[in-house]
Amino acid sequence: MPAPQDLIGDFWKSFITEKPGKVTAIFPSSLYETLLPLPQAADSNKSQKNCGLSYEAAAAECRAKVARIVRDCKRTNSKWTDPSFDVRGNGMDCLVSLTWRSPAPRANPWTVEDALSTLQENRVIGEGPLGLDITTLRKILTRQPIYDDDNYEDFNPNPRSVHRVSWIYENPQFSVDGFSSSDIMQGSNSEDCWWLSAVATICHRKDLMDKICVARDEDCGVYGFVFHRDGAWVPTVVDDNLFLKEPDFSALGGSICDPTNSVMSTYRKANQTGSEALYFASCRDANETWLPLMEKAYAKAHGDFHSIWGGWVGEGVEDLTGGIYSEMVLEDVLSREHLWKELLNEDKHFVFGLDILDQNASGDKNGLANAHAYSLLEAREEKGEDGKPVRLVKVRNPWGQRGGDGAGEWNGPWSDGSKEWTPYWLIKLDYRFENDGVFWMTYQDMLLTFTNLYRTRLFDDQWTVTQEWTSVSVAWLTGYLQQKFVVEVKKSGTVVFVLQQVSKLALWLSRTSRG
Structure with a gap:
């Protein structure tokens, strides 16, 4: 039997080589082979769809939803209120997400007194006089609170009232002389400039804009939109209640003699009428309504208005068109001549x-x-x-x-x-x-x-989309993913591959050439 020192020497020799290489594994593969998911044969045709047909299916579903709502409104003789995104009855949930929190208050003498009283009641400190360093106390009272960047982003919405389109506008029209980038006005307390820029980017393309709002009934106050999310077109239906900047006249308080309602009418005319009265985005024309309604539908599709607080122009265009965007740092442009030809x-x-x-x-x-x-x-x-x-x-x-x-x-x-x-x-x-x-x-x-x-x-009906979702069990193991995707292109043409990390979506689109 080898001596103990020889056993130790042999052990260390297994970790030492004359030509060190890269470490590709920490544990032997036999320890976790049974934990790895086995490759699954995927049906290559099960999710293959023409881009145009995919959109038409979502648009048809959206039109059907709007039609059902309109029938019910006429049966009950009542305008529609969206129960899942009720800005009038449950406005705060429509404004902010569950992960958002309001700014913490600055420390003041009363909060310090409450904190010390709590410590005394729990016998952490005695009841006698307590010596405090004035300099330290001053720092506590004047210190700015520290926030988690994921939860606090200066988003503190405060719309003062909610009313329907027919109440806000004197002569509401969904579109006045078509869609135009010049229609777009950013809200006074809004940080969705990225999305508004995306809308302005496609506004000059009537073919793209007409694909977004596919159905509406302005009398019943119901509007159906179609957006693209996670590789699929998604219908979204909203009512026509909108947030306003100013409160109702009755909420101002005070005793005002107004037997003819003239004071109230003057107030409403000046503060709650037309596009300028809206809290979020509005159209430049005083009676045009398409933009605030589209913005509301987009916020609903993402959960709330806080969810569209900040983003990237390319992502917004993707959601509105079903296209695929790529970002280019302009300082890194290789051929400015080639880029110019693309911009044309x-x-x-x-x-x-x-x-x-x-x-x-x-x-x-x-x-x-x-x-x-x-x-x-x-x-x-x-x-x-x-x-x-x-x-x-x-x-x-x-x-x-x-x-x-x-x-x-x-x-x-x-x-x-x-x-x-x-x-x-x-x-x-x-x-x-x-x-x-x-x-x-x-x-x-x-x-x-x-x-x-x-x-x-952009992708039209000449393109075919095939997508495959996969779940990845990430562990502290090398080689944890055995899932592979095999793409067979049988005809010459342009192919676009896309990986979305957050949605775990592998997407590829191909278009066969006509030549």
Whole structure:
């Protein structure tokens, strides 16, 4: 039998090699082979669908839901109230999620007194005089509370009333002269600029906008929308109750003699009538309603308004179109010429969004807000009066207007009122100076000012989508995933592969070429 020291030496030799390599396993595989899921043969055709057919199925379901609600409204002679997203009867649950909490109050002398009394009652400290360091106490009383970033994001909504579209608007119309990015006005207490930028990005495409709101009955107050989520089109139906900024006249209190209701009518006219009265997003036209209703439906599809508080332009476009977006850091563009050809978008296969996320910038960048999303509406290459080509892009800020400090639109070359705008160019681009958030800039300035470009590829009925969901049991084991996906492309064409980590969705789309 080997000596004890020899046994120890042999043990350590098993861990030492003359040519060390990479560690690929910690435990021997025999310890966990029985824990690993076995590969399952998947039916390659079980979820294969034409993109157009998938949408039509969801749209048909949405239309059927709206039709059932309308029949019930007429039977009961009552407008519809959405029981699952009742902003009038259960507004707080529609505003904030279960994980959100209100800001903690700042410490004050009364909270300190309560805390000390609790300690005394539980005999943690004595009942006699207690010596406190004044400097330390001052720090406690003036210290800002610390919040968890996941739960506290300055979201403290405070709408003051809720009313129906027919009550708010004098002559409500779902759409006035069609959809336009110029319709979009961001709410006063809203941080869904990313989603509003996504809406503005596709507003000039009537074919895309008409696919979102598929059914409505304005008399009954019911609107049916279809959004794309987790690889599938999802119908969402909402009523027409909307949040307002100002309270009802009766909630103001006080004794006011108003036998003819003239004071109340004047108050309502000034504070609770038209698009400007809405708490969240609104249309520029005083009687246009499509945007606040779509925003409400999108919030419902995600759980509440807090759930759409902050996001990415590309994700918003995906949800509205069923497309797939990719993010490009503009500083990393390899070929600016190739990108320009994509921005011209002659075949209409893409839509684009922009944002500025410059950590080194302390404030606005030539009038444009940092940490903010924008819509890229158009790219144009035109010859100037001297015959030289000029590359310009048309961009929009979802605010829909300049801020109180005048910021919100580009103030560099080709900004509104700049020297570049000769009569020749005003006619060439059919452009007017307005405080509407829309501005032009050169392609070069776009690359230098914005930090990120969101490019969303659209899919029509020429495309086929196949998706497969899988559950992954993650453990502290190497080789834990035996699931594999095999894709067989039988015809030449474009293929797009997508992995969604959060939803655990493996998605691929293919389109066969016609040639």
